[in-house]
Amino acid sequence: MMQSILTPLFNIVVFPGFLFLAAMGMLGQYVDRKLYARLQNRVGPPFIQPLADFIKLSAKQETLPEGADRRMFLVLPLVALAATVTASFYIPMWSDKALFSFDGDIIVTLYFLMIPTVSFFLAGHASTSLYAEIGAVRAITQFFAYEVPLFLAVLSPALLAGTWSISGIAAFYAARPGWWLFNILGFGVGMVAVLGKLEKVPFDIPEAETEIVGGAFTEYSGRLLALFKMTVDVEAIVAASLLAAIFLPFGLGLPALLGFLVYLLKVFLVLVLLTLLRTIMARLRIDQMMAFCWKILAPLAFVQIVASLVLKGVLS
């Protein structure tokens, strides 16, 4: 009885669950910041910087704004982090089987990844600060813009594979080498939409430092802010893993260590592309972003869906 709960508990808390994701998140943040700096001809932070930032933030005092909803304010960072970590349990990382999987888990993963955005909105709203309010509203507005293209892009390989389970999709494409090329358009759309989800330039509008100070996080400090920052880091890893699992399904049959390395490579490839995109572009305005997402991204995602349906008819 103890044995049967110890292994899942270990998986959830340590590997490949919370602690592993936290460490990967910090590694991802380091790679992002170092690459960003080097692209700008600067030196960049040392390897230990994300951990040092986390420790420093945890050691600082937390201030609660007067009039803020105390319980919401305190619990939202935990909710966001928990949802992000839970989303990772359904994503196959280095084999074609995730920790837990069932038919329909792709929808569940996408919904779990939605919870952080909603919690940023609630956090900004609960802070009763002007800047936080504006940041919160922007986060939700942006959410309406990128979520549809993201859903469509991520669901199109599922249509071709004929299954709603991420593990099933990965297994389907792993068995048919070369079919992942049919989803290349979806991959592109997914990458741009993920920039919106992770709030990176050109879509870092909810946390535009020069406009609204800290956005939804303006009033957060100390451990709560450290948890929010960790949420953002882990979200990047989870989103990258999701994109890698669905659009880049190679190397899933390799033995343990090699498979793990291939997984790391895929995730960091996605992160490097995201960093490159954030280096070379300026931030858009919220109305420009909505226009772009609805006029360009969503139609492209539709094209991918139609292509998947046609191909499904032709190839089966």
Place this chain on the structure above:
Amino acid sequence: MATTRIPIGPQHPALKEPESFLITLNGERITDVAMRLGYNHRGIEKAAENRTYVQDIYLIERVCGICSHSHSSAFIQCVEEIAGLEVPLRAKYLRVLIGELERVHSHLLWLGVAGHEIGFDTLLMYSWRDREVVMDILAMLTGNRVHYAMNTLGGVKRDVTEEQAREILKAVDTLEERTKYYIDVATHETTLIQRLSGPGFISKDDVLKYGVVGPTGRASGVGRDARKDDPYAAYPELDFNVVTDDHCDVYGRTLVRVGELMESYKLIRQVLKKLPAGDIAVKSPRRIPAGEAVSRYEAPRGEDVHYVRANGTDKPERVRVRAPTMANLQAVAKMLEDNNLADVPIVIAAIDPCFSCTDRMVHIDRIDRGPSSESFEWGALRRKGIEWYSANGVDFTELNKRFEVRG
């Protein structure tokens, strides 16, 4: 969403210096802007009256860090005019050289700041890396990277050697290549163009009505430039174009400033080629005879006006500084009409604000009250302040309690 009032400033990440803009929003649209100035007032004009002209050169130079040479030159031009000094031609050319190098420095700095305000940090890093080239040149020529202290009564303090001239030309070649790249980026990068086109619109008529100066005004097609309209130093003998643009918005201001960078390189090369031999300063008396003078100088931000009144002693009687940002700030409210909140940082940054320059004493005559003035000694002024705030609802006992030290 209901109307909210959001304060941009006095402390805000978008502003490099404190100034208060109270923005009334309807959703994300701006409906009203209320400005309060004066956070950087340091009493420089009064301090200038207690110091000799020689000491004042350095005081007036420190009105601003980036347009320091502009202020110092405008001031010294006033004093030299009152004293009737004939500044040697070589000194005038050297003043132009430093002035144009300062313009290059300021515009490269602005390019970086504009990039930062729209979230384009890469542009910030690259343009500021190139700015180091011009700062090193200025350190070699004048002895410091900002606050050049080149001016003295009657001319300039330092000369330029042949070798230094060669270094300057090499640096200008490098910078010209980099500036051409920035022009390329500014005209081809979609996100940049999308962000900068549109906000901060001010028509040509409004520019004339509000008295907007400098690149801000030139971006609306008003080709006013003190170097052409009222030439000073060696500008009558130099050949250059006044860069104007018709976009009337922030994008136009970007194009004007990058265009002015190219014109400055042209000017620097001309100056070094035509530099005449001769003295770099004439001997000047310490006591300046009574008289008054106004002098205009084209600072990187626009037209800088100085007024000096002398009374025969070695200290000025009155010094007045009207910085270009003072003229441009009043048009910001007009520019922000009907824009989004997201555009406030870039519109404010597009006039290239220097609030340290701006915050001087302004005398306001109220039409409904008639002219009045009072003069206070320090203690009476403090008491009057406490009275006024108590009458307006500030409870001093509460404030004093909060500052108690917990032992």
Place this chain on the structure above:
Amino acid sequence: MSFPGKMAAQVIGGGLFHKPATLMYPAEKATMPLGFRGKLSFWPERCVFCKLCMKDCPSEAIQINKLGEKRYEAIVNLGRCLFCGQCVQSCNKDALEMTTNYELAVGQSGSLTVNIGRDQAEGGFEAVCEDEDLPAPERAAAAAKAAQ
């Protein structure tokens, strides 16, 4: 024809594969060119005690004290000094000069008042007196005592 990502070529070619433009201070230091207006330096044997430097200083940072017959010393408050170089220009005997030393930070404000004579110990960073606000005659006496 505009497209997003114009700077991609520059950041990859010119940024990533180039040595960073950062100086790793204090391991690498920027050397300032000759003629840089750094810390002042004083030649006591050239001084004639005309005090023009004191008169022209915009912030009353420099003080020349008479230590004895034709023996002078110059005390500069580095916190007040603007490093403008007016004293150097005003001195008709070339007794003042500016060095390229820009690393002048100290731990206590009293240590900002230094003796800039060239006959002093290397660097001249020893404080003359702890209290920078001592009036001039007391300071001159303290300096005279220290010089013995």
